[in-house]
Amino acid sequence: MQNPGDALKKALLAALITFGLSFPIVALRTDTNLSNQLVLTERWSLAFTLSGIAFVAFLLLGLVRPAGDERATPKTARSAAPPHPFTRYLPRIGLAFLIAYPFLAVAISGSAGAVKWIDNFGIQILIYILLGWGLNIVVGLAGLLDLGYVAFYAVGAYSSALLAKNFDLSFWLTLPLAGILAAFWGLLVGLPVLRLRGDYLAIVTLAFAEIVRLVLINWVPVTGGYAGISGIPRPTIFGYSFMPGPDNIATALGLPASPLYRLFFLFYLALVLALAAYWVTTRLRTLPIGRAWEALREDEIACRSLGINTVTTKLSALAAGAFFGGIAGAFFSTRQGFISPESFTFMESAVIVAIVVLGGLGSMVGVAIAAIVMIGGTELLRELDVLKAVFGGEFDPAQYRMLLFGLAMVVLMVLRPKGLVATREPTVRLKPKVARGAPAAE
Amino acid sequence: MRWISDPLLTVDHLSMRFGGLVAINDLSFSVGRGDITALIGPNGAGKTTVFNCITGFYKPTSGRLALTHGTGAPAGAIDALTRSDLRRTRGANPELFLLERMPDHEISAQARVARTFQNIRLFPGMTVLENLIVAQHKTLMRASGLSLAGLFGLASYRAAERKAFELARAWLNVVGLADRADDPAGDLPYGAQRRLEIARAMCTNPVLLCLDEPAAGLNNRESAELTRLLRGIRSQTGVSILLIEHDMSVVMDISDHVVVIEYGVKIADGTANDVKNDPKVIAAYLGVDDEEVAAAGGGVP
Numbered sequence: 115m116q117n118p119g120d121a122l123k124k125a126l127l128a129a130l131i132t133f134g135l136s137f138p139i140v141a142l143r144t145d146t147n148l149s150n151q152l153v154l155t156e157r158w159s160l161a162f163t164l165s166g167i168a169f170v171a172f173l174l175l176g177l178v179r180p181a182g183d184e185r186a187t188p189k190t191a192r193s194a195a196p197p198h199p200f201t202r203y204l205p206r207i208g209l210a211f212l213i214a215y216p217f218l219a220v221a222i223s224g225s226a227g228a229v230k231w232i233d234n235f236g237i238q239i240l241i242y243i244l245l246g247w248g249l250n251i252v253v254g255l256a257g258l259l260d261l262g263y264v265a266f267y268a269v270g271a272y273s274s275a276l277l278a279k280n281f282d283l284s285f286w287l288t289l290p291l292a293g294i295l296a297a298f299w300g301l302l303v304g305l306p307v308l309r310l311r312g313d314y315l316a317i318v319t320l321a322f323a324e325i326v327r328l329v330l331i332n333w334v335p336v337t338g339g340y341a342g343i344s345g346i347p348r349p350t351i352f353g354y355s356f357m358p359g360p361d362n363i364a365t366a367l368g369l370p371a372s373p374l375y376r377l378f379f380l381f382y383l384a385l386v387l388a389l390a391a392y393w394v395t396t397r398l399r400t401l402p403i404g405r406a407w408e409a410l411r412e413d414e415i416a417c418r419s420l421g422i423n424t425v426t427t428k429l430s431a432l433a434a435g436a437f438f439g440g441i442a443g444a445f446f447s448t449r450q451g452f453i454s455p456e457s458f459t460f461m462e463s464a465v466i467v468a469i470v471v472l473g474g475l476g477s478m479v480g481v482a483i484a485a486i487v488m489i490g491g492t493e494l495l496r497e498l499d500v501l502k503a504v505f506g507g508e509f510d511p512a513q514y515r516m517l518l519f520g521l522a523m524v525v526l527m528v529l530r531p532k533g534l535v536a537t538r539e540p541t542v543r544l545k546p547k548v549a550r551g552a553p554a555a556e
Numbered sequence: 557m558r559w560i561s562d563p564l565l566t567v568d569h570l571s572m573r574f575g576g577l578v579a580i581n582d583l584s585f586s587v588g589r590g591d592i593t594a595l596i597g598p599n600g601a602g603k604t605t606v607f608n609c610i611t612g613f614y615k616p617t618s619g620r621l622a623l624t625h626g627t628g629a630p631a632g633a634i635d636a637l638t639r640s641d642l643r644r645t646r647g648a649n650p651e652l653f654l655l656e657r658m659p660d661h662e663i664s665a666q667a668r669v670a671r672t673f674q675n676i677r678l679f680p681g682m683t684v685l686e687n688l689i690v691a692q693h694k695t696l697m698r699a700s701g702l703s704l705a706g707l708f709g710l711a712s713y714r715a716a717e718r719k720a721f722e723l724a725r726a727w728l729n730v731v732g733l734a735d736r737a738d739d740p741a742g743d744l745p746y747g748a749q750r751r752l753e754i755a756r757a758m759c760t761n762p763v764l765l766c767l768d769e770p771a772a773g774l775n776n777r778e779s780a781e782l783t784r785l786l787r788g789i790r791s792q793t794g795v796s797i798l799l800i801e802h803d804m805s806v807v808m809d810i811s812d813h814v815v816v817i818e819y820g821v822k823i824a825d826g827t828a829n830d831v832k833n834d835p836k837v838i839a840a841y842l843g844v845d846d847e848e849v850a851a852a853g854g855g856v857p
C-alpha cells in the first residue's frame with residue numbers, strides 16, 4: 115500500500131493533467147451552425163467530470179496497489195506463488211457454462227433475443243478464443259512476436275471459401291485444408307525471418323499481413339477485390355442444411371422453422387474447434403516439441419547448446435499457430451457466407467495480440483478470459499446507453515468503443531502487468547501436488 | 557599424457573578473427589579422453605572464444621577441430637575426412653567429427669559436446685526438472701515420432717518419457733537439487749544454478765563437457781564441492797571435461813592437463829605442476845592479479 119499522501123498527490127497531478135488535456139479538446143468545441151458559421155460550444159462540466167474520474171481512479175490505484183512495484187520483481191518469480199484455487203477449477207466451470215450457454219440464452223431472452231447473444235457474443239468470442247489460442251503458441255509459448263497473425267486467418271478464410279465455391283468441396287474438407295494451407299504459409303513466412311528476433315520478426319510479420327491484404331484487394335479475378343466473395347456455401351450435416359430450402363434440417367425433422375438451429379450448430383461447432391485447439395495445445399506443451407518452444411522463449415542460445423534445432427522449432431511453432439488461424443478463418447467464412455479484405459486488417463492482428471498479452475503469455479485460461487472480456491466488452495459497449503447519462507445525449511458509445519477498449523487495456527496492464535493469469539503451470543512435476551489438491555488442467 | 561596418446565579432441569591451427577581483432581591466433585592443443593583439461597589465461601585471452609568455436613557458436617576463421625568417439629582411429633583417418641567435404645564419418649568405428657563444419661545443434665546432438673556458459677543460461681521460467689527434460693530433446697523427439705506418437709500417448713513414447721524422467725531425477729540427486737525439482741530454475745540461488753547447468757549439460761549424454769568458469773562467484777566451500785562434483789561426474793560417466801577457470805586452487809587441484817593461452821596464443825601446455833612453474837605463465841599472470849600469481853607460482857593461496 116502506498117502512502118496515502120503520495121497517492122493523493124499523484125491523483126491531484128493526474129487530475130490536473132487530464133484537465134490540461136481536456137481543456138482544449140473537450141471543454142471548448144467548435145461546431146458549424148446552419149448558416150455555416152463556426153460557433154464555440156463550451157462544455158466545462160464534461161471536462162471537470164473527466165478530471166474527476168482521473169482523480170478518483172488514480173487515488174484508488176495508489177491506495178490499492180502494493181508499493182513495491184510488481185514489474186520490478188524478476189520475471190522468474192512469477193511461477194513461485196501457488197495458483198489461486200479459483201484458477202484451478204476455472205477450466206471446468208467455464209466449459210460447463212459454455213456448453214449450457216446457448217440454452218441459457220434462449221431461456222433468459224427468448225428465442226428472438228437469443229440470436230444476438232449466441233451469434234454476436236457466443237460465436238464471435240469463440241472465434242477469438244480459437245485465434246488467441248493459436249497465436250498463444252507462437253507468442254506465448256515460443257516467444258516469437260507475430261504482429262501479422264491475421265494473415266493466416268485470411269488465408270484460411272479465402273482458401274476455404276474458394277475451394278468450396280470453385281471445386282464444390284464440402285466444408286468438412288475445406289476446414290482441414292484451410293488449416294493446412296495456412297500452416298504452409300506459416301512455414302513460408304518463417305523461412306526468411308528465422309534469423310530475426312523480437313522487433314524485426316514483428317515488423318516482417320506485420321509486412322506479410324499487409325502483403326496478404328493487398329493481394330486480396332488487387333487479385334480481383336480470384337478474390338473479387340474489395341467486393342470480396344459472397345455466397346460461400348454453408349456447412350451441411352449428412353446432406354441437410356441449416357438454411358431455408360428443401361433440404362432444411364428442421365423441415366426434414368418436422369420442426370418449426372427457426373434461425374436458432376443454425377446458430378446452435380455454429381456455436382457448438384466453434385466450441386468443438388476451440389476445445390480441439392485446447393486439447394492439442396495442452397498436449398503439445400508436455401511433448402518435447404512444446405517444451406522446446408518454451409525453452410526457445412526462455413533462452414535461444416541455451417537451446418542451441420542442447421542440440422535443439424532452433425530453425426525447425428521456430429518453424430513448427432509458426433506452422434502450428436497458423437494452422438489454428440486457418441481453421442478459425444474457414445469457420446469465419448462459412449459462418450458469414452461472405453468475406454472481404456475488410457475483415458483482415460491490422461486491427462484484427464492487434465486485437466488478437468492484445469488478447470494473448472492481456473490473458474498472460476502462455477496461459478490458455480487467461481487467453482480465453484481475455485477474449486471474453488475484450489470481445490464481449492466491445493460488443494457490450496454497443497448496448498450501453500447508460501454512458502449517455504455521463505457524457506451527454508449525443509454520446510454514442512459505439513463510436514468510442516476503441517477508445518474505451520484502449521483505456522480498459524491500460525488499466526488492466528497497470529493492475530496486472532503480466533496478464534490476467536500470470537502463473538505458469540509446469541508441464542511435469544517430480545512430486546505430485548498433494549498439498550495443493552488435484553493437478554490443474556492447464 | 558593421454559592428450560598425446562589418446563586425444564578426444566584435437567584443435568589444429570585454430571584462428572578466430574573479429575574484423576581486425578585476432579582473438580585466437582594459430583592455436584593447437586588436444587584434450588585427452590577421460591582427462592580433466594583446464595584452459596586458463598588472463599582476461600580477454602580468448603578462452604571463451606575457443607569454447608564458442610568448439611561448440612559451433614562461432615565459425616572459426618581457419619583451423620580444424622577434430623573429435624573422435626573412441627580409440628583406435630586408423631592413422632590418417634582425420635586427414636582423409638578433412639580432404640573430403642563431409643563434416644563427419646557415418647558408420648566408421650570410431651566415428652570422426654570435424655566440428656568446424658557442423659552447426660551448433662549438431663555438435664551437441666551428434667558429436668555429443670555439451671557446454672555451460674560463463675554467465676549462466678538456464679531456462680529461468682521453467683522448473684528445474686523441465687530444464688533437464690529439455691536437455692533430452694533429441695532422444696525424446698525421436699521417441700515421440702516428431703510429436704505424433706506423443707500426441708496420442710503411444711506406449712513407446714511413454715516409456716521413453718519415463719526413462720528421461722529417471723535420468724533427470726538421477727542427475728538431480730547427483731547435484732543435490734532433488735527437493736527443488738518443481739521450482740522455477742530462476743529462483744535457485746547462484747551456486748545451485750551453476751550445478752543445475754552442469755546437470756543439464758550432462759543430460760545430453762556428452763563425451764566432452766565444456767565448462768566456462770564453473771567456480772565463478774562461488775565461495776570456498778562451494779568451490780570445493782564443485783571440485784568433488786566434477787571428479788565424481790568424471791569417474792561415474794567417463795566424460796572428458798574441458799574447463800575454463802580463474803580460480804587457480806580449483807585448476808591445480810583438479811586438472812590432469814593445463815593449457816595456458818594469452819592474447820589468443822598458447823604459452824604453455826602440460827601437467828598442472830609443469831605449468832605452474834613455467835616462467836612464461838608466471839610472467840603472463842604478473843601484473844594481472846597478485847593473488848593469482850601467487851597461486852600459479854606457489855600452490856594454494
Ligand SMILES: Nc1ncnc2c1ncn2[C@@H]1O[C@H](COP(=O)(O)OP(=O)(O)OP(=O)(O)O)[C@@H](O)[C@H]1O
Pocket residue numbers: 574577579597598599600601602603604605606674
Ligand atoms: N563476438 C565478438 N565480437 C568481437 N570481439 C569479440 C567477440 N567475442 C570475443 N571477442 C573478443 O575476443 C577477445 C577474447 O575474448 P574472450 O571472451 O574469448 O576472452 P576470455 O578469455 O573468455 O576472457 P574472460 O576471462 O574475461 O572471460 C576479447 O578481446 C573480446 O573482446
Ligand SMILES: [Mg+2]
Pocket residue numbers: 603604605674
Ligand atoms: Mg570468458
